[in-house]
Amino acid sequence: MIKARKLTKRFGEVEALANLNCNIPQGCIYGLVGANGSGKSTFLRLCNGIYKPDEGNVSINGGEVFDNPSVKAHCVFVPDDLYFLPQSNLLRMALLYESMYPCFSKERFHELCGTFKLSASRPLNTFSKGMRRQAATILALSAMTDYVFFDETFDGLDPVMRNLVKGMLYDDVLERGCTAVVTSHSLRELEDTCDQLALLYQGGIVFESDVQNLKTTLFKVQVAFSQEYDRSLFEGLDLLAFTKQGSVANLIIRGDSAACKTAITEKNPLIFEILPLTLEEVFLYEMEALGYSFEEPAVKGGNRA
Numbered sequence: 001m002i003k004a005r006k007l008t009k010r011f012g013e014v015e016a017l018a019n020l021n022c023n024i025p026q027g028c029i030y031g032l033v034g035a036n037g038s039g040k041s042t043f044l045r046l047c048n049g050i051y052k053p054d055e056g057n058v059s060i061n062g063g064e065v066f067d068n069p070s071v072k073a074h075c076v077f078v079p080d081d082l083y084f085l086p087q088s089n090l091l092r093m094a095l096l097y098e099s100m101y102p103c104f105s106k107e108r109f110h111e112l113c114g115t116f117k118l119s120a121s122r123p124l125n126t127f128s129k130g131m132r133r134q135a136a137t138i139l140a141l142s143a144m145t146d147y148v149f150f151d152e153t154f155d156g157l158d159p160v161m162r163n164l165v166k167g168m169l170y171d172d173v174l175e176r177g178c179t180a181v182v183t184s185h186s187l188r189e190l191e192d193t194c195d196q197l198a199l200l201y202q203g204g205i206v207f208e209s210d211v212q213n214l215k216t217t218l219f220k221v222q223v224a225f226s227q228e229y230d231r232s233l234f235e236g237l238d239l240l241a242f243t244k245q246g247s248v249a250n251l252i253i254r255g256d257s258a259a260c261k262t263a264i265t266e267k268n269p270l271i272f273e274i275l276p277l278t279l280e281e282v283f284l285y286e287m288e289a290l291g292y293s294f295e296e297p298a299v300k301g302g303n304r305a
Contacts, residue, residue, distance in 0.1 A: 001026055002047060002147070002179070006056035009042050016042040018203040019056065024181060024196075026146075029173055031190040032183045033283075034200035040183040041080060043200070044149045047181065048077040060147060073102060076143040078136045080151040090120040090135055094142065101143040109142040115164070129156040137165055146178050153182040154189055166193050191279035199283055207286055211279070218282050221251040223264060224271035237263060240285045252277075252285050 002024035009017045017039045024030045032040050045051045046058050049065040049072050057064060063071040084093055090113060098104040113120045116134045118127075124135060133156045140148055148169075154162045172178045184190050190197060191211060198208040218240070224247045225233075231242045234251065237260060241252035248271065253260055257274055264272055277285075 002058065002060050002181070004043075004046075004056070004058045007043070007046060007053055007058055008055035009039075009046060009051055010054050015203055017046070020204050022198065022205050022208065024179060026179050027173060027177045028195040029169055029180045029182065029193055031194035031197045032181065032200055033185070033187050033190060033197060034183075035185065038200040039203045040200055041151050044077060044079075044151050044181065044183065047147075048072065048075050048149060050077075073100070074146040075149065076101065076140045076145045076147070077149040078140045078151065078153075080155065082132050082136050084124045084132070084135070087123065087125070089123050090118065090138065093124070093135070093139055094120070097139050097143055101145060103144040105142055105144050108144065109138065112138040112141060116161075130158060130161065133157055134161060137168075141168055141172065144176070148172070148178060148180045150180070150182045153184060162189075169193070187280045187283060188278070197279070197283075199287070201287075207283065216257070218252065218254050218277060218285065219257055219260075220275040220277055220281075221253055221260065221264065222248065222271065222273045222275060223251065223269045224248045225267070225269055233267065234264075240288070 002022075004020055004022050007017055007020040008015070020039070020043065032043065034040050042051065046053055047060070047065060049068065052066045059065065060071050060075065065071050065075075085096065090109075094104075094106070094109050098106070110120070116138060118131060118134060118138065124132060127135060137150075140150075154165065157165065169180050169182075173180060182190065182194070187197070194211055196208065196210055198205045200206075226247075229249075230244070231239065234242070237251075238254040239251060240254055241250075243250050261272075261274065
């Protein structure tokens with residue numbers, strides 16, 4: 001399990017993370033979503049011991065990560081800004097990973113090279129952006145670690161390769177019980193991949209939930225009545241949003257859809273329909289309910305890492 005407690009990291013006057021707390025359980029795909037500067041990359045680097053926290057701590061399986069090789073041996077990180085040894089190829093990089101990760105599998109490495117159809121002897125500096133991302137993924141998954149971290153997981157990958165990587169993450173989590181922590185700017189990329197999702201905003205996690213729970217407890221209702229009515233008609237329901245145009249209203253409701261259906265049907269509506277929300281819509285409404293706005297000015301000091 002990954003535990004972060006009051007995790008804080010500053011870069012000069014810029015506070016990239018501020019008192020962040022979270023628990024990431026073993027054996028899941030945990031997604032972090034947020035705008036540029038929200039602290040996603042900083043969090044992953046702290047989890048992998050690349051940065052030292054200014055305050056608080058992050059631990060994996062009970063051990064502090066920073067300056068702790070025995071913990072780091074269980075973690076592999078694919079950053080957004082990829083780096084390979086100069087003039088290297090996949091074979092040379094595999095030797096480096098094998099020296100660092102005791103469970104590195106040569107068999108899996110060659111198998112994945114075949115799956116991705118990449119030449120292990122071809123210089124990496126001749127690879128395209130997408131091919132370099134594939135190469136980094138091959139090395140990370142061949143390390144066979146208990147924890148894998150991907151920053152901007154699908155950046156540069158075409159749809160076929162995205163689905164291939166997603167399938168491999170599923171297999172590793174299900175078959176090996178590993179934990180994958182992935183980041184993206186896009187909720188749509190993560191909603192069919194992750195078990196849990198967290199939204200980072202201004203250096204902290206402001207919303208976190210099981211994906212399935214998010215999709216089943218928040219929904220949109222379109223309703224109309226013959227008589228004049230307002231928001232008060234729905235007293236007793238957990239209403240996150242209410243808009244009305246003419247006789248038709250759109251409601252965003254949190255709760256049990258069956259109970260909601262019963263409560264509204266009893267009011268004899270002319271029109272009544274329960275509609276699903278995208279995960280992006282769910283997060284936006286939940287954020288509005290928490291009082292957060294994405295129209296706020298930039299934080300003094302510039303962009304966060």
